[in-house]
Amino acid sequence: MVDIKPLFGLGGVLIAAMTSEFNDQVTAIALIDVRGALGISHDPGTWIQSLYVWAEIVGMAISPWLAMTFTLRRWTLFAIALCGASGVLIPFCPNVEAIYALRLLQGLAGGLIIPLLMTTAFRVLTPNIRLYGLAVYALTATFTPALAATVTALWTDIVDWRIVFFQPIPLCSLAGVLVWYCLHQDQPKYERFRMFDWRGLLLLVIGTGALSTMLYQGDRLDWFNSRLICVLALVSALAIPLLLANEWFHPLPLLKLQMLGRRNFAYAALGLFLFSIISQSGSAVPLQYLQEVQGYRPLQSNLITLEIAALQLVMLPAMALLLDYKQVDSRMVSLAGLGLILASCIGSSFLTVYWNRDQFYLWQLLQAIGQPMVIMPLLLMSTNTVTGPAEGPFASALINTSRAMAEAASAWSLELINRWRNALHSSRVVDEIGQDRWRVIQGNGVLPQYPAPLTPGGRPRVPGSLEAFGHAVQQQVVILSTSDTFLILGALSVFLMLVVMTLPVRTMPPRIHFATR
Structure with a gap:
């Protein structure tokens, strides 16, 4: 008879991991509302997310090592308690420095929790059901980030912005109860500190x-x-x-770099890093366009990412079922998924000023299908390289540290693309408008007054007022830069496709792979 009690413990760790992801993603989306409510200007507000990511990276690197030392159950309970306690005090902070300190603790807690999900999965899941456990872990990479916009809209536009920081309390309480009663208590190994x-x-x-x-x-x-x-x-x-x-x-390192010598594991570390950046095309970029060009609030734009989140609940188990057949090559599944993401990026790059939420639904559907087709084979190939339970925490540390670094790289890449392409397109749009004006002057000697900022073909017109002129130019620059962002993320998808075709080798489902060892 199968003991299902540890599976409930795994469920508790999953709830805690999703809570920590909400602490990150929801706060990032609601940052403008949070800053306004707390009286924080833009420049000091940028450190709220920056400090979180720094602490998260550190937490992901050290958490598996400390879990082996203090025991998985005790360390998980500590991380859950820290996650719940650090956020609830932020709305009551007397100054911005106190907010920075609590965001550091929040980021550390999130970094401590997320690797424990993979570590727990290695421990409690037998090879026969491991693929479905990987689908549970994949929820934190695809489902939670896509759901964050909807949760943000609920808290900021309907309930109260403070719930952004109060939301961990019930979730962490439930997670703590499940972990406390359902995870086995090991003997601590404090002697490991002699070699820390x-x-x-x-x-x-x-x-x-x-x-x-x-x-x-x-x-x-x-x-x-x-x-x-x-x-x-x-x-x-x-x-x-x-x-x-x-x-x-x-x-006795924190990060066992020797594991990167295994081709499939090296692919997993690199692939998850690139995938985390590419997945921005399904979440942050469309939301940013709708906010800047159409003036959408989270409540109006969240449905396009909610589509991705909802389909993950179907696609991730379906991918686990598909990959459990030995005839299926996980690399081919990855290529098909990347092809769908590439098609989504190319299709979204044709956006114009007339696009609103409705025009994104089809391309978001391709994202929703493609993302689990990439992440599930990636997790399968990486976990099949782990030879025993002792290597599980080291694998979790490397994989999740790569994922955490991708968050900082994503922010950098989007800012870099926006700055680079904004400057280029701004110069070109203004130059084209100037040339149009000069041609009109040469033709009839008068300056026209246009009723609309853009022509039906999407070309910029010369507005009648300086304010309308500046708005039209800025609007067109954002549209062109967003289009370029989609194309660049599509190019990253092509690069990852080349990596899939050259670096990993074929692997079997866990129930077959580990039965032959």
């Missing part, structure tokens, strides 16, 4: 903190024209190579 990688921890905090802060704050501070960005770049360039060297030679 203190140097690695110090380099991790300094190196990843400098790198993530540079990526988040670089565009605002004008990159290398800022002394702070120059110092952060130098620190990260020194600390991260030293961290990698230290982890390679340390007898």
Whole structure:
């Protein structure tokens, strides 16, 4: 008879992981409302998300090691308690410095929790049902980020912005009860502290903190024209190579880099990093367009990402069922999924000023089908390389640290694309308008007064007022830059397709793979 009690424990860890994702994603989407309610201006407000991501990266790297030392059950309960307690105090903070401190703790808690989901899955799931456990983990990569916009709309536009920070209380309480009663209590291994990688921890905090802060704050501070960005770049360039060297030679490292020598595991680390950036085309980019061009609030725009979230509840189990057949090559499934994401990016790149929420539904449908077709084979190929329970935490640390770094890289890439393409398109649009005006003057010697900012073909017109003129130019620049963003993310999809065709090797379903070992 199968013991289902540990499965409820896994469910508790899943709830905690989804809660930590909501702490990240929902706060990021609701940041304008939160800043306004707390009286925080734009520049200080950028640190709210920047500090969260820094602490999250550190937490993801160290959590599996500490879980092996303190026991999985105790460490998970500590992380859940920290997740719940750190957020509830933010609306009552007397100053912005206190908010920064609590966001650091929130990010650390989120980083501690998410790797524990994969670690728990390795422990409680037998090979016969492991694929369905991977589908549970994949919910945090596809379902939760897509659902975040809907949750944000519910809290900020219908209930109260404070619920953004109060929402962990009931979820963490339920998660804690399930973990407390359903996960087995091991014996702690405090003797591991005799070999604790203190140097690695110090380099991790300094190196990843400098790198993530540079990526988040670089565009605002004008990159290398800022002394702070120059110092952060130098620190990260020194600390991260030293961290990698230290982890390679340390007898009990936080990150077991030797596992990257396995082709499928190396693909998983690189693939999850790229996939996390590409998936922005299904969430952040459409929402940003609808907000800046059409003036949508989260309540009006959330349905396009809710479509992705809802389909994950069907697609992820379906992918687990499909990949459980030995005739199915997981690499081919990944290629098909990336093809759908590529088609979504190309289709979305044809957006115009007339696009609203309705025009995104078809392309979001392709995203909703394609994302689980990529993430599930990726998780299958990576977990099949883990030879025993002892390697599970090390695998979880590497995979999730790569995922956390992708969040900082995503913010950087979107800011870089916007700045680069905005400058280009702004110059071109203004130049084209100037040429149109000059041609009119040469033709009849008078300046026209246009009733609309754009022609039916989408070309910019010369508005009758300076305010309308500036609005028309800015609107067209955002449209063109958003189109370019979709195309660049599509190019990343093509690159990942090339990686899938060259790096990983074929693997069997876990029930077959581990039966032959």
